[in-house]
Amino acid sequence: MPAAIWWVRRDLRLGDNQALAAALAHGGPVIPLFILDPALWASAYVGEKRLAFLLGGLRQLDAALRERGSRLLVRSGAPHEALAGLLAESGADAIFAEADYSPYARRRDGRVAARLPLHLVDGLTVRPPGTVLKADGRPYTVFTPFSRAWKALPPPEGRDLLPAPRHIPTPADLPGDPLPDAPLLAEGMPFPPGEAEARRRLEAFTGGSGPPIYRYHQQRDRLDLAGTSGLSPYLRLGMVSARQAVVAALASMAAAPSDEASKGARAWLDELIWREFFVHVLHHFPHVRREAFRPTLRAIAWENDEAAFAAWCEGRTGYPVVDAAMRQLARTGWMHNRARMIVAAFLTKDLLIDWRWGERWFMQHLLDGDPAANNGGWQWAAGTGTDAAPYFRVFNPVAQGTRHDPHGDYVRHWLPALARVPDAFVHRPWEMPGEVQRAAGCVSGRDYPPPIVDHRRARERALAAYRRSRQGT
DNA sequence: TTTTGAGTTGTTCGA
DNA sequence: GTCGAACAACTCAAA
Numbered sequence: 001m002p003a004a005i006w007w008v009r010r011d012l013r014l015g016d017n018q019a020l021a022a023a024l025a026h027g028g029p030v031i032p033l034f035i036l037d038p039a040l041w042a043s044a045y046v047g048e049k050r051l052a053f054l055l056g057g058l059r060q061l062d063a064a065l066r067e068r069g070s071r072l073l074v075r076s077g078a079p080h081e082a083l084a085g086l087l088a089e090s091g092a093d094a095i096f097a098e099a100d101y102s103p104y105a106r107r108r109d110g111r112v113a114a115r116l117p118l119h120l121v122d123g124l125t126v127r128p129p130g131t132v133l134k135a136d137g138r139p140y141t142v143f144t145p146f147s148r149a150w151k152a153l154p155p156p157e158g159r160d161l162l163p164a165p166r167h168i169p170t171p172a173d174l175p176g177d178p179l180p181d182a183p184l185l186a187e188g189m190p191f192p193p194g195e196a197e198a199r200r201r202l203e204a205f206t207g208g209s210g211p212p213i214y215r216y217h218q219q220r221d222r223l224d225l226a227g228t229s230g231l232s233p234y235l236r237l238g239m240v241s242a243r244q245a246v247v248a249a250l251a252s253m254a255a256a257p258s259d260e261a262s263k264g265a266r267a268w269l270d271e272l273i274w275r276e277f278f279v280h281v282l283h284h285f286p287h288v289r290r291e292a293f294r295p296t297l298r299a300i301a302w303e304n305d306e307a308a309f310a311a312w313c314e315g316r317t318g319y320p321v322v323d324a325a326m327r328q329l330a331r332t333g334w335m336h337n338r339a340r341m342i343v344a345a346f347l348t349k350d351l352l353i354d355w356r357w358g359e360r361w362f363m364q365h366l367l368d369g370d371p372a373a374n375n376g377g378w379q380w381a382a383g384t385g386t387d388a389a390p391y392f393r394v395f396n397p398v399a400q401g402t403r404h405d406p407h408g409d410y411v412r413h414w415l416p417a418l419a420r421v422p423d424a425f426v427h428r429p430w431e432m433p434g435e436v437q438r439a440a441g442c443v444s445g446r447d448y449p450p451p452i453v454d455h456r457r458a459r460e461r462a463l464a465a466y467r468r469s470r471q472g473t
Numbered sequence: 474t475t476t477t478g479a480g481t482t483g484t485t486c487g488a
Numbered sequence: 489g490t491c492g493a494a495c496a497a498c499t500c501a502a503a
Contacts, residue, residue: 134501142480142500221482274481296498341482380481392495393483400483459484470497 001028011238047364060194198234232368278376292384318451321401344381401427
């Protein structure tokens with residue numbers, strides 16, 4: 001049998017990999033290939049942290065392949081050219097890859113499929129776009145009915161999960177390019193790349209007795225606790241499959257010792273379904289990548305103040321919960337989901353800066369930066385997306401901080417200047433009397449910036465700008 | 474076609 | 489400090 005190419009894109013795993021399984025089922029040798037695509041390297045939506053995570057993941061994948069008689073071949077260039085070259089050199093007659101639905105991925109794969117034998121296989125989601133539709137055949141644009149329809153379909157089961165192949169026959173003589181050196185992932189990086197780490201995290205979150213998933217609904221919004229799965233970067237690059245995650249969530253639900261515990265598992269499953277929802281939304285409405293989903297909110301007169309944007313990026317807005325979160329992002333490539341909502345609301349509503357600026361910044365810095373989920377999240381926060389956001393849903397950064405970081409542990413961790421600020425002022429340090437500021441070693445304007453906007457006034461400004469957009473259209 | 478119920482995550486004010 | 493009401497209006501999904 002001629003060889004088949006397993007084209008790795010965002011499925012850096014050997015377990016439960018349908019594209020790899022299809023390549024093996026082709027019957028001949030399998031060539032695992034990753035293409036260093038210059039278009040991605042140059043994109044304004046890619047940053048060095050995620051690239052480093054990707055490169056680290058590729059090294060892990062290569063090591064795992066070598067234990068199975070194979071290896072990862074790396075080639076540089078435009079995908080259709082790299083693939084055409086490799087097909088000719090190797091005599092392979094088929095390419096298998098996990099389908100990806102972002103606008104760029106669809107263009108890229110369309111170019112390849114037009115001239116080469118490309119076979120796309122499911123795996124990015126449990127339910128691919130087109131399989132969850134309303135009775136009239138159109139896609140859902142509201143989450144709750146989407147999730148009901150999603151759950152009504154037959155659930156994936158443990159026996160559906162494909163085991164990692166024991167042996168992968170691969171030709172030894174094909175020359176590849178070296179993987180570029182990753183900008184060093186800091187020692188003690190909170191997200192070590194690789195499938196083994198992803199599986200370990202999924203097991204720690206959902207398995208054993210009394211796992212965190214059973215407290216997820218209670219703790220997930222707490223900035224100061226580790227109540228989330230920490231799996232998003234791994235899902236982003238397919239170091240764990242969506243199906244593996246859903247199967248684990250369903251198993252936890254079935255085994256829940258109490259109603260309360262099963263609420264936690266259900267809440268986490270809903271988050272996985274949100275991920276699928278946004279993949280579907282971007283697939284069916286690719287224009288959301290460029291503009292608001294809601295036509296009436298395409299005319300907002302953004303302020304787009306460059307200095308304010310820089311303060312937001314660098315975490316010096318004077319609102320501790322915003323600044324702590326932005327520093328967590330810059331430092332670790334990850335941000336708590338609640339914090340993402342808070343900083344996104346602050347950028348769009350308090351600073352009246354175009355959500356696309358924030359979307360781009362997140363893509364440049366998040367390890368888990370995903371075109372669909374990131375766009376969906378930003379449009380949700382800006383109120384321009386599929387969610388019918390009431391116009392009055394404007395976050396108060398002080399209230400959010402107090403509620404979700406009640407002791408200030410989170411902000412103190414990322415903002416050492418606040419270390420000795422009393423709890424009562426830790427989310428609004430500018431209100432400290434001068435004497436308390438000096439005692440705490442945190443003088444406004446010297447040790448920590450004063451707030452760059454007054455929230456009350458900013459809120460009114462945002463409401464007015466949104467109202468004008470609605471009324472003008 | 475019409476109707477009806479509902480929509481992730483909030484804030485503020487006044488009693 | 490706590491509690492309930494008010495904050496508008498629209499669109500979607502499904503019967």
